[in-house]
Amino acid sequence: AKDGGKNNHAVFEPGMNERALERLGMEADLRRALDREEFRVHYQPKVSVRTGRIVAHEALVRWEHPERGLVPPAEFIPLAEETGLIVPLGRWVLGEACRQAKEWQSWYPTDPPLAMSVNLSAAQFKRPDLGASVAKVLDDTGLDPRDLILEITESMVVEDVTAALVTLRELKALGVKIAVDDFGTGYSSLSYLKRFPVDYLKIDRSFVEGLGRDPKDEGIVSASIELAHALGLEAIAEGVETASQLERLRVLGCGLAQGFFFQKPFPRDTASESLAALFA
Ligand code: C2E
Ligand code: CA
Ligand code: CA
Ligand code: CA
Numbered sequence: 001a002k003d004g005g006k007n008n009h010a011v012f013e014p015g016m017n018e019r020a021l022e023r024l025g026m027e028a029d030l031r032r033a034l035d036r037e038e039f040r041v042h043y044q045p046k047v048s049v050r051t052g053r054i055v056a057h058e059a060l061v062r063w064e065h066p067e068r069g070l071v072p073p074a075e076f077i078p079l080a081e082e083t084g085l086i087v088p089l090g091r092w093v094l095g096e097a098c099r100q101a102k103e104w105q106s107w108y109p110t111d112p113p114l115a116m117s118v119n120l121s122a123a124q125f126k127r128p129d130l131g132a133s134v135a136k137v138l139d140d141t142g143l144d145p146r147d148l149i150l151e152i153t154e155s156m157v158v159e160d161v162t163a164a165l166v167t168l169r170e171l172k173a174l175g176v177k178i179a180v181d182d183f184g185t186g187y188s189s190l191s192y193l194k195r196f197p198v199d200y201l202k203i204d205r206s207f208v209e210g211l212g213r214d215p216k217d218e219g220i221v222s223a224s225i226e227l228a229h230a231l232g233l234e235a236i237a238e239g240v241e242t243a244s245q246l247e248r249l250r251v252l253g254c255g256l257a258q259g260f261f262f263q264k265p266f267p268r269d270t271a272s273e274s275l276a277a278l279f280a
Contacts, residue, residue: 023079026076026079027079027083027085029065030063030076030079030080030083030085031085033063033065034085034088034089034092038063038064038065038066039061039062039063039064039089039092039093040061040062040063040064040070040267041059041060041061041062041093041096041097041100041268042059042060042061042062042265042266042267043057043058043059043060043097043100043265043266043267043268044057044058044060044258044263044264044265044266045057045258045262045263046058046115046117046236046256046257046258047256047257047258047262048255048256049237049246049249049250049254049255049256049257050250050255053110054114055110055112055114055115055256056114056115056116056117056149056256057100057101057104057114057115057116057117058117058118058119058151058258058265059093059094059096059097059100059116059117059118059119060073060119060265061073061077061089061093063075063076077121080121081121081122081123084123086121086123086124087123087124087127090120090121090123090124091124091133091137093118093119094118094133094134094137095137095140095141097116097118098116098118098137098138098140098141098143098148099141099143100116100268101114101115101116101141101143101147101148102141102142102143105147112146112147113144113147114147115146115147115148115149115177116143116147116148116149117148117149117150117151117179118148118149118150118151119151119181120150120151120152120156122153122155122156122159125152125156125164125167126160126163130167130170130171131167131170131171131173131174134148134150134171134174134176135174138174138176144175145174145175145176146175146176146177148176148177149176149177149178149179149199149200150171150176150177150178150179151178151179151180151181151202152178152179152180152181153180153181153182153186154180154182154183154186154187154188154189154192155186155187157192157196158186158187158189158192161192164196165195165196168196168197168198169197172197177199177200178196178197178198178199178200179198179199179200179201179202179236180193180198180200180201180202181202182202182204183201183202183203183204183224184203184204184207184220184224185204185206190227193227193231194231198233199233199234200228200233200234200235200236200256201224201227201228201231201233201234201235201236202236202237202238203221203224203225203235203236203237203238203254204238204239205238205239205259206239207220207221207224208221208237208238208239208240208245208249208259209239209241209245211244211245211248211249212244212245212247212248218248221237221248221249221252221254222252225252225253225254229253234255234256235253235254235255235256236254236255236256236257236258237249237254237256237257237258237259238257238258238259239258239259239260240257240258240259240260240261240262241259241260241261242261243261245259245261246261
């Protein structure tokens with residue numbers, strides 16, 4: 001060991017202690033935030049590359065902290081995950097998002113109806129009552145299961161492949177759709193992708209970024225789109241920021257795209273402006 005064998009016991013460094021305290025404070029904050037309803041859901045459109053129309057939104061959680069302001073998920077999702085708070089939080093996000101989808105569907109009737117995409121965390125995905133909990137939210141909100149997309153990551157399925165398959169089949173039996181998020185960044189396995197009942201493949205922003213600039217990224221994006229199509233899935237490119245990236249995606253035949261080029265995630269009250277474009 002680097003410190004000459006002193007590492008058999010917990011060493012209290014001042015910095016560490018501070019971090020532990022900060023974490024503890026943050027955990028208490030997080031619990032309180034749920035009670036005080038400090039979480040917000042923002043929405044980002046998923047756009048058809050061919051028509052330019054919004055076909056769905058992705059729900060992205062934020063924390064409106066009384067002192068710290070709007071806290072991005074990267075700063076509290078990991079802790080929420082560790083402490084199990086992600087389960088009630090995730091359920092709340094799902095309910096909010098489904099309710100919102102229903103409202104937008106009634107304000108902006110489209111064919112097919114506007115869908116809603118919700119991120120699932122590993123802890124949620126592992127719970128045996130996930131299917132029942134999703135079914136209850138659909139029932140409570142009246143959202144058609146076909147209009148709900150659940151986003152999972154590859155790392156969530158590799159941990160216990162058999163259990164994951166059972167869970168996915170249960171979700172599919174409800175009629176909801178499944179998207180594989182951040183494709184290509186984790187432990188991708190083509191055999192899982194072949195066996196698992198999924199509907200969408202989301203191409204990670206890190207690859208989309210290099211479109212039209214980096215031949216390797218271009219190759220990965222192009223191959224991912226072809227792979228999606230070969231497996232009967234729809235490809236979604238995430239993190240589209242420029243017109244030239246979008247143009248490359250169009251040429252490569254990508255079905256859907258999301259990114260700041262179209263719109264940053266927005267709070268529900270400002271939605272009408274962006275959705276009005278649907279009917280322009
Ligand atoms: P993700 O699911 O991959 O979501 C995409 C992230 O990329 C979002 O960050 C979004 O705001 C951002 N993004 C979208 N378009 C662009 C773009 O063109 N350029 C750039 N630079 N970024 C773009 P956000 O909202 O901060 O969320 C980060 C991650 O937190 C999400 O990654 C997801 O893993 C997690 N997350 C967010 N909401 C939830 C939730 O309700 N439940 C769970 N379990 N995780 C969530
Ligand atoms: Ca996502
Ligand atoms: Ca993603
Ligand atoms: Ca990502």
